[in-house]
Amino acid sequence: MKNTPHPADLSAQIAQSIRDAIVDGRLLVGDRLPSEAELAEQFSVSRPTVREALKRLAAQSLIRTQRGATGGAFVNHLSYAEAHNQQITTATLLLSMNAISFDVACEARYALERACAPLAARRRTAAHLKILHTEIATQSQPDLSDEAFCASDVTFHRGLVDAAGNPVLSYQLAGAVEAMQPLMNMITFTARSRVTIIALHCRIADALEGFDASSADSALYRLEEYTRDLGRDLLSARA
Amino acid sequence: MKNTPHPADLSAQIAQSIRDAIVDGRLLVGDRLPSEAELAEQFSVSRPTVREALKRLAAQSLIRTQRGATGGAFVNHLSYAEAHNQQITTATLLLSMNAISFDVACEARYALERACAPLAARRRTAAHLKILHTEIATQSQPDLSDEAFCASDVTFHRGLVDAAGNPVLSYQLAGAVEAMQPLMNMITFTARSRVTIIALHCRIADALEGFDASSADSALYRLEEYTRDLGRDLLSARA
DNA sequence: ACCATAGAAATGTCAGACATTTAAATGGCG
């Protein structure tokens, strides 16, 4: 796919070589890599070069290192939490660097959320409902800052996603929702708009409580419309 | 969120410090970072330590480096393609390392795909339809290997996602779909199952051609059911 | 005015040393 007219750095080559070994299973989770000195000899490079390669892999959570006698670099078990963090970092930067319009981001976010609404309506537990109601209560506090309101909003929607009971979906979506928070934070939430949003959150929570997928979907649709209206107002107010 | 009982490596701290500067806008796309020697002095560490930090950031595509007189480390413009690649790497490893059941992965994938089907039905262009029909033709070749069939399947579904005309959605979903390919590759596609899948692909393409969102959705639902049946057969055949 | 060449600045790489952490081997003592 990508030519290497100027062959990449040695550390990048070595990192790729080890990455390949992990991806196609020659190195399994928990396996210990050779020591830095051994790797340096194997690849015929110096130890600092090997270290740079290892740091690259560590940055992707592919390996973890331990110091001490039985230490070394180990193939990491990539947890949902770690994958999730990487997803957020990448998605946040992608959004902030590519002049994504509020509309496009909003559309993507709610399309994804509506995708898991039917599952959530089927599988939600009492614990999930409790989270939603707690956040609704938080959002109803009149002296809440805009940032705190947004943060609670993220938690609410993450609760909705988690209610779908599919960790793969949660990982994908929570990243998308959280990455949008900086964009959402630009909005000033008036008292009136908060009331509208909270009312829709209530409709969503009620729909889930009643296992009513279509009602949850329509509430999400209304919330999407309303959020995009707020974004439009923000833009026109600036002009 | 995460305690640091043993403070992290210096290189990790420095990487985080620079990452923060990029994320909250103190460093903008295209900006040049100070030279390695200057960074070393600023952070009171040695050059190799700074270099390890920079390699971490490079591994996340946050920066790119150039050699030569006007060279240095520059804040990278994170393109969709780069973000997409990272997404695939992470998602693939996550799926391979966490014993994700075929059912869960399948459910997530089709939930996401169905999320963009309505958008695709509204916005698909002739170019999108052409991609879908091309892949259907490829899949109809009787002497196609299972791997090639899967690859064409991925391209087909990616075309479907792209037809939604939302780059954020494309980035999120294409990663999820491609990450599932290794799981799909375990399936042996009999001639009969191929016929069924291709028929459903045709229904999807026709639905998009006719701007018929609900028909596309039901076809996707059937395809999900069928795919999960194939996965179940695979498991039972092993027992 | 143009081209070749030398210089400067930056990253890329290497070698060797020392510091620190950690677990295991060792030894003494009850």
Added chain:
DNA sequence: CGCCATTTAAATGTCTGACATTTCTATGGT
């Protein structure tokens, strides 16, 4: 014999200094 403190070894973490390589810039000659 068994338990605890100590030593030892192996590994990563960090530093210093040097040299190689790449690439732009400025200088100089024709």
